[in-house]
Amino acid sequence: MTLTRRQFLGAAAGTAALAGLSACSDVHSGGGGAASSTDLPSVSQSAAGSGSAGSTASAGAKASPTAKLSGTVSFAFWGGSTGETAGFTYAKKKFEAANPGTTIEFQVSPYDGFFSGIDRGIQTGKAPDTFRVDYTTIAKYSSRGLLLDMSPYFTTAETQAFLPALWDAVKSNGVPYGVPHQTDTTCIVYDTKAFETAGITSVPDRLEDAWTWEEFADVAAKLRKTLPAAKFPFAYDWTKAGAFRWLSWLYQAGGTLLTPDLKKAAIPSDAATKALDFTKSFFTNKWVPSTGTIKTSQYSDNFFLSQTVPMSFVGDFLVPEIADPKAGYKGDWAATFMPRDKAAAADLGGNAIVARKDSSNPDLAAAWLKFLVQEDAMRYFCEQAIELPTLQSLASAELKYAFRPDVVSVCAKQATTISDTIVKESTVPAFSSINTVLGDQLELAFHDQSTEQTLAALAAAVDKALTS
Amino acid sequence: MPAAAGLAAAPAPRRRARRSIGDALTAGGFLLPNLVLSGVFLVLPLILTVVISFQKLDSLGPAQWLGVNNFLDLFRDPTFYETLWNTVVFTVCTVPLGMAVGLGIALLLNTVMPLRTLWRAVIFVPLVLSSVSVGLLGAWMFDQYNGFVNKFLAVLGIDGPDWQSNGTWAMVSVILMTLWQRIGLDMIIYLAGLQGVDPAVLEAAEVDGASSWRRFRSIVFPLLGPSTFFLLIMNLLFSFQVFDTVYAMTAGGPNFSTTTLVVYAYQQGFSDHGPGQLGYAAAIGVVIFAVSLLLTAGQWRLSTTRDEVG
Incomplete structure (x- = not known):
């Protein structure tokens, strides 16, 4: 074979470039399915770094500011809910009236792409001073040291006013990087007539009496018998980014996703096997629509509203949609609690409000956050948006919800089953990556991948996500 | 009459050269907007994509050079x-x-x-x-x-x-x-x-x-x-x-x-x-x-x- 000068030079340049590139690094992105045991830095290291940096301020030192507040801070949240917008607008007016010379500037954008926008803003130095963030995403920002340490702005007594699990949800290494604004969780809604038809006469109305898994299976089996082939007993809210809600079954079975130090996967385990086998049986028994998996364009409330299922697991924030007189559910419906096995458990839903560490007006930003979680503002917001409060005083109070307070009351009681373990595991910095692999593997499991293979793949992927 | 002919013919190349420069400027004027738009919205993102493909980069940055590890x-x-x-x-x-x-x-x-x-x-x-x-x-x-x-x-x-x-x-x-x-x-x-x-x-x-x-x-x-x-x-x-x-x-x-x-x-x-x-x-x-x-x-x-x- 003859080699021309051009071919030789091209090959030599290509080889040199490849060798140079490959010699540059042994670090990996952590994307896709390839393993990356040498990834740095670890989650715990980066979190510890930011935590120690943020914990230097003394607790409560600025809890009662003496200097007059002035200026403008921006506040970003996602739009779409009339109730939420009304709640934030109410707080803004009250805050500006109580602090003349201050302005809260709203920045409203759609939920899809909201965090990409925040991230771009942080990269370009144009991020809002304060923004809304869900509990499962907050660690992404706090672990990078981007958020304002709120401990100087709250006295110990003020922090104790929150439900402990939700105050913990905004903390990283003991430092609060935001305020828990509201929570939501999953409960069951059902068609009362369909239950009567199936002979289901007893539905739990107390959390302590929630169905066991066996009782829930009986209910599903009874409904299955009375429904035509194209209708199904229930749907579950694990669609797309809701994949993490599968973990409620794991926690109910007495298992955990991570080890107590949050550094490794705690699966495979007997509890994980039991939870996965049980949830896979939903499909084999035709208790849920075969399209009601993770990667689908239909959510559990869509199945309920289209009357494909007479029972559905839904978040309380969907109550306004289901109760809507025009487009809502056509028929009588009520709510009950999620089933329990060794324990009762529910997913950590809801959102915190955080402020940027490098905000030009951190004291005003902190004051706005603090105002949002005062009793009056939180009560109004929750009543309008049909969401659950995070203050203990409101959690035990009767709120005047605009829609179906009886249903919201069930969800509020269900929210008390969000344990410390659930909060800790749901707020690790790698949770978004874990949620993605959870969705991928559950989707495969619900389409015949074995339980053993699923849990092994899940454990490897979770370990990889935690070290990336 | 070679000298006279040369004098008479002298301005023609200069006119052609001027016209040629004018044509080039006109062509450049027409091309420039497209070249700028193509450069900013096609070529630059393409180059950046190739560069980023050799990095570990998430939405909050900063980038870390990986070589060909992503591939x-x-x-x-x-x-x-x-x-x-x-x-x-x-x-x-x-x-x-x-x-x-x-x-x-x-x-x-x-x-x-x-x-x-x-x-x-x-x-x-x-x-x-x-x-x-x-x-x-x-x-x-x-x-x-x-x-x-x-x-x-x-x-x-x-x-x-x-x-x-x-x-x-x-x-x-x-x-x-x-x-x-x-x-x-x-x-x-x-x-x-x-x-x-x-x-x-x-x-x-x-x-x-x-x-x-x-x-x-x-x-x-x-x-x-x-x-x-x-x-x-x-x-x-x-x-x-x-x-x-x-x-x-x-x-x-x-x-x-x-x-x-x-x-x-x-x-x-x-x-x-x-x-x-x-x-x-x-x-x-x-x-x-x-x-x-x-x-x-x-x-x-x-x-x-x-x-x-x-």
């Missing part, structure tokens, strides 16, 4: 091969079929046919819809429990397939919706090509006794070469880069059965609730670019009729 991980990632296969299947099914149906409809509408303007508009309209709308519409139509398609099949006594929970049928549904949207483009380009075919040539062939099929095979189709070349390139690129219709319709499921390369790149890099690995997503993007480039270059070399008509 090594990609070539070891079984999901990447599954999504590459899905993209190839989608492309192979949508491109020839769409062009064949588009050509058939164009031939039909090129004849004297009642209401042909109306039919032309009806077939073209889906093309102006956004692909996300088409995807959402597809999700409703192919809803296997409450969708129009299965309800219609039930009226005919046919038990409709599992459009959403069966991977093969899910891919079929996505292909059908894509064809529905894209056939309008194929039809309109072929129709324009057909109207450029000289009727005298066809009449001459008819007089010589050529059958309809023979006239189409030996005269019409070869003369449509430039249209076919254009459509082939455009359809290959559209199909290889499909995202919005698929994502809105199936979210890439069930399993990974409708996850195409671009959907996978989106999930890896841009989904708000995904791993946010922009470097890895960029590596997928570079692979898509390389494959698209190879397909186009191959077709360019193989096509013999591309330059005949604009």
Whole structure:
């Protein structure tokens, strides 16, 4: 074979470039399915770094500011809910009236792409001073040291006013990087007539009496018998980014996703096997629509509203949609609690409000956050948006919800089953990556991948996500 | 009179040179906006994508140089091969079929046919819809429990397939919706090509006794070469880069059965609730670019009729 000068030079340049590139690094992105045991830095290291940096301020030192507040801070949240917008607008007016010379500037954008926008803003130095963030995403920002340490702005007594699990949800290494604004969780809604038809006469109305898994299976089996082939007993809210809600079954079975130090996967385990086998049986028994998996364009409330299922697991924030007189559910419906096995458990839903560490007006930003979680503002917001409060005083109070307070009351009681373990595991910095692999593997499991293979793949992927 | 002739001829080259500079400035003026736009919105992002594909980078930065590790991980990632296969299947099914149906409809509408303007508009309209709308519409139509398609099949006594929970049928549904949207483009380009075919040539062939099929095979189709070349390139690129219709319709499921390369790149890099690995997503993007480039270059070399008509 003859080699021309051009071919030789091209090959030599290509080889040199490849060798140079490959010699540059042994670090990996952590994307896709390839393993990356040498990834740095670890989650715990980066979190510890930011935590120690943020914990230097003394607790409560600025809890009662003496200097007059002035200026403008921006506040970003996602739009779409009339109730939420009304709640934030109410707080803004009250805050500006109580602090003349201050302005809260709203920045409203759609939920899809909201965090990409925040991230771009942080990269370009144009991020809002304060923004809304869900509990499962907050660690992404706090672990990078981007958020304002709120401990100087709250006295110990003020922090104790929150439900402990939700105050913990905004903390990283003991430092609060935001305020828990509201929570939501999953409960069951059902068609009362369909239950009567199936002979289901007893539905739990107390959390302590929630169905066991066996009782829930009986209910599903009874409904299955009375429904035509194209209708199904229930749907579950694990669609797309809701994949993490599968973990409620794991926690109910007495298992955990991570080890107590949050550094490794705690699966495979007997509890994980039991939870996965049980949830896979939903499909084999035709208790849920075969399209009601993770990667689908239909959510559990869509199945309920289209009357494909007479029972559905839904978040309380969907109550306004289901109760809507025009487009809502056509028929009588009520709510009950999620089933329990060794324990009762529910997913950590809801959102915190955080402020940027490098905000030009951190004291005003902190004051706005603090105002949002005062009793009056939180009560109004929750009543309008049909969401659950995070203050203990409101959690035990009767709120005047605009829609179906009886249903919201069930969800509020269900929210008390969000344990410390659930909060800790749901707020690790790698949770978004874990949620993605959870969705991928559950989707495969619900389409015949074995339980053993699923849990092994899940454990490897979770370990990889935690070290990336 | 050589000196006098030289004096008289002297201004001509200067005028030509001035005109030449003026032409160049005018051409530059026309070219500049396009060059700037192409540079800013095409070339620069392309270069940045290649650079990012060699980095570990998430949405909050900073970047860390990885060398070729993203590509090594990609070539070891079984999901990447599954999504590459899905993209190839989608492309192979949508491109020839769409062009064949588009050509058939164009031939039909090129004849004297009642209401042909109306039919032309009806077939073209889906093309102006956004692909996300088409995807959402597809999700409703192919809803296997409450969708129009299965309800219609039930009226005919046919038990409709599992459009959403069966991977093969899910891919079929996505292909059908894509064809529905894209056939309008194929039809309109072929129709324009057909109207450029000289009727005298066809009449001459008819007089010589050529059958309809023979006239189409030996005269019409070869003369449509430039249209076919254009459509082939455009359809290959559209199909290889499909995202919005698929994502809105199936979210890439069930399993990974409708996850195409671009959907996978989106999930890896841009989904708000995904791993946010922009470097890895960029590596997928570079692979898509390389494959698209190879397909186009191959077709360019193989096509013999591309330059005949604009």
